[in-house]
Amino acid sequence: MSSSRSTRPHHSSRLGSGSGKKSKASQSTRQLIESLQTHRVNTLTELCRIERIAASCDSEDDARAFQGPMTAAWAYYVSSNQMLSELRGLTPNYPFCGDILSHAQGLVRNDPESNRSWNLAWLCLVKITDDDLISSFAGSEASRPEMWGGRQPSAEEAQQLAACFQYEWEMAVQNMLRHWQATPTWY
Template structure:
């Protein structure tokens, strides 16, 4: 009988240890978001998945503010642009696209559907066809042609190259989410 009691109390003690360990892990992840120790897409997505899988409503709510702020920081500090440019080595991603997408998201009343500014911006880039717009504009700039006036076919060809590489980068980043990142 004493061994039976001992195993029961040991089980509940282990359960308590797991709960404390889980709470400590949640606190550490939240602290890493608040101090911006984590500011890369893959790591933010990993923490986002942990937050979405929380067992308690209290933990879920604890993640909401810091996760929202971390995604905002990721976009506004140009880390998102840096990562997009890392994916577009031949034709560097145009920073004006990210800026335009941010403005559009912040002015969109439906943007409250997610806490994730990066995801919202990437979706806005696609939904509002910003890549073709900016690819054509960038390709037509005289700086792209060393000051000479290009033929329209040359501009179209360069714009197509921009579009292809920039679209691939955006799609690559969107693969980090299997669905809309929302708390509900």
């Protein structure tokens, strides 16, 4: 693993080692996993905090115990609309378009490369950025008559509003991506 941008859970290289040990996950790991499974933790900041703990596990049993619950917690974070709520919290002037996130989820789920990470939220944010979804959706949203009190906006008006959408939405996505010092990928 030579890339400084790529991270792999500290434990992942040991997962297939077949050590034969049958010890249980530690008490603190079980508590964190329970908080993931019961969705007591469902914010970007807290999920990232637990993800960092999971990635730095010294115990192979703890590392294995985190895999499924961490993956499921990220999927729940996205599907429960918590991610959209947090994106909208970062875009107070021009609320983030939910269709962007829905479209990104569809693209990620249909992308064979999506198995490179356990983190659906990160995959969606990267897809939004890499596929320039904000630019596409900002233009179409700004042209909708509903944005203009039912009237059709002029091209210039729509362009100005699209630029405002694009700026604020891109800043929100970049702000969220800053939570990962290294990408949460398997390889």
